[in-house]
Amino acid sequence: MESEDLFSKRAASFGATAADYHRHRPGYPAGAIEWALGDRDRVLDLAAGTGKLTEGLLDLGAEVTAVEPDPLMRAEFTRRFPDVPMRDGTAESIPLRDASVEAVLVGQAYHWFDPATALPEITRVLRPGGVLGVFWNHDDDSVPWVSGLLEVTQTSVGAGRSRPGRVPEHRDLKPPEQVQVHHAQRRTVDSMLGTLLTxxxxxxxxxxxxxxxxxxxxxxxxxxxxxxxxxxDRPLITTVVRAVRR
Known part of the structure; x- marks a missing residue:
């Protein structure tokens, strides 16, 4: 188990390569976003990073507000999506009013949250009938060459073989549901190395x-x-967990 200092260092590491992060990280399949969102329109992209999830939300016509703690990630987000409101904040302290959004969506970031503090904040800003949707993109390691690459890219900091996290049950949320969507990201050797560096x-x-x-x-x-x-093609799986606000 990694130390708290290392965990915090890794959580805060992405802003230094924000442009590369956006260039090399995969997006989220429209079907996965639609499953999480349903017919809800007013969305908080929480821990929005550079806007990989916002990009898909805008394509579906959602009204997005973004919250992100890292100033370098916020700057890259605003450069790419100047018309989307972006606020400085965390999952544990969301700078929005009570019951102000219909959905809180989280792309590739929930595992950095403190659920004991974040879930009460998330349910606070959600309207009744709103939804929490959590997304993880991860490599399809059932493909032999993918599994082999993950093996050779382990470091003393950790392994690249990421697994979807778990969203704990909460009294204000209905029991979570989950789907997996298979998709792929077009890569070259150089762009795959760029992805690894993020x-x-x-x-x-x-x-x-x-x-x-x-x-x-x-x-x-x-x-x-x-x-x-x-x-x-880099084979990927998007795991989505959704839980409806009671």
């Missing part, structure tokens, strides 16, 4: 270890027929 278990490793891991990943990708030349 993951905190690599970005927060020492410079020497980071260079070693990236060299190992380059060799691995170049040695497999699925990834060696040109573009390839």
């Amino acid at each position: 993951h905190s278990h690599i970005s927060q490793a020492s410079e020497q270890e980071r260079e070693t891991v990236l060299a190992r990943a380059l060799s691995y990708l170049k040695s497999h027929s699925e990834t060696a030349d040109g573009e390839f």
Whole structure:
């Protein structure tokens, strides 16, 4: 189990590479967003980062307000989505009025929250009948070459084999439901290495270890027929958990 200091360091690490984060991280399938959102329109993108989830929400015509604690991530978000309101805040202290949104959606960030404090805040800003929707993009490690890449890119900070987290039950939320949506991200060897660098278990490793891991990943990708030349599909799964406000 990682230390509290390391956990906090990893949680705060993404702003330093905000533009690369947006360029290289995958988005979320429209079907996954629609399943979480239903016919609700007024949405809080909580821990919005650079707006990977907001991008999909805007495509569906949602009215989005974003909250993000990292100033560098906020700046990148605002550069990309200047018309979307962005506020400084955290899941544990949401700068919105009570019952002010129909949905709180969280992309790739819930595992950094303190649920004991965050869930009461989330339910506070949700209207009755509103929904909490939590999204995780993760590699489909049932594909052999993907599983192998995850193995060779482990570091002393942690493994890249991420798993969806769990949303605890809360008295103000109905029992959570879950779906998984399979999709893919088009990559090249170079852009796959760029993606790896946006993951905190690599970005927060020492410079020497980071260079070693990236060299190992380059060799691995170049040695497999699925990834060696040109573009390839990186198989992904989006796991979505939703819970309706009582």
